[in-house]
Amino acid sequence: MTNAPDRPIRVGLIGAGLIARQHLTAMSRVPELVAVGISSRTRAKAEALAGEFGLAHVCDSPEELVRDARPDALMVLVSPQAMAQMAAQCLDFGLPLFLEKPVGLSVAEAEEAARLAGEKGVPNMVGFNRRHYSIFQQGLERVLSRGRLLSVMVEGSERMSVARATGRFTDEVLRAWIFANATHTIDLLRHFGGEPEEVCAFATSLHEPLGDQFAACLRFPGGVLGSFTGNWHSPGGWAVVLKGEGVTAEFRPLETCRVSYADGTSEVLEPDADDAVVKPGFPGQLRAFAQLARTGRLAPPSQDLAGALLTMRLAGSLIAPVRPLC
Incomplete structure (x- = not known):
């Protein structure tokens, strides 16, 4: 130092x-x-x-x-x-x-x-x-300015066919994709909600041995609820939705944010100057x-590394119940 x-x-x-x-x-x-x-x-x-x-x-x-x-x-x-x-x-x-x-x-x-x-x-x-997206900070501030955060919803769909077609990733990395790449979105559960107190997860496998279809419900400190879904062989992408008291902040895709209010109004937030010109965050x-x-x-x-380990363990809890898709 x-x-x-x-x-x-x-x-x-x-x-x-x-x-x-x-x-x-x-x-x-x-x-x-x-x-x-x-x-x-x-x-x-x-x-x-x-x-x-x-x-x-x-x-x-x-x-x-x-x-x-x-x-x-x-x-x-x-x-x-x-x-x-x-x-x-x-x-x-x-x-x-x-x-x-x-x-x-x-x-x-x-x-x-x-x-x-x-x-x-x-x-x-x-x-x-x-975790350093300026748009995330802005959206969360909008939610908290109206009261409490009530729920965190994360969609973590992966495009496995695209990942394979690039030729950039070894079979070892593709097999461990839940840790190699999906932790980007899984970590956002902890980023917004804190350390989960309860996790109820379901997983099935269409093609990937560690799973490629995921659904989970989570309970965070203070009663905040969370959900995670991931479908790796269907069109889709990454998204986060934060629900508050009379307000919803939707990041879809993650680099954008639309905030909707109970009175029917909405606003679109913009990232800061840095995130607008280089890789966000x-x-x-x-x-x-x-x-x-x-x-x-x-x-x-x-x-x-201690915090990253908690995200890896959370990812591990999502694949623990994996079953073949019948």
Whole structure:
């Protein structure tokens, strides 16, 4: 951690894929951070990103990156199947650590990463960027301004045929899709509702061994109710609906919000300037990571490996009752 408030946090990136490009693009809007180096098993990709974004160091390993670039913090942006092993490796450096989600392809991998981070005392953050959507904050504020939040409804349909057709994902990742990708929407149950006190889940499998048809009811603290549905082989997408006292905020798709009121009026909310021009949520989570690297404290709505583990466990509870579709 650095206590020099007048200089940006020097960040080293591990991984040179699409997600690294998106983070570097968003970083241009976050002066609190500066990327000083990158490492990747595919050096040509790392060199291309370094040239495009002005990174001084291109390295072949995380060890070389830490030694040569001397970063204040690290961002691990590798593929889902490599994340658990790379997280364990990078925790040994003792530097503040940002990890893209998923932190593993199973609850067991997430548990091990959280355990290691706790043992080593390394400040860390997991990249659930949707927690930092400016449109979510605005919509929730509209609901709470009228009274209590009453229910959270999340639709987490996945397009498995599209995911397979891209050729980007290994069979291992596709099999663990509930953890590799569906946790984006599953995490929003916890983001809006808190830690569920009760979960009643049903799951069936049309094609995917861990399930691809999901329905769940949840009870959150204070009596807030929740629901989750996911149909992975039917047209659809992601959505969130928040119900309050005389008000409904609907995010469909997630990057948009229409607020409807009991008197029949409605309004359409707009994301802030950052979320309108780069990948939504990325600038906000990068600012949160800069603050973590500077102070050692992670502020809400961000979450660390311990929080990410709770989302992974919630995902695990959704697949526990899976049955074949008769």
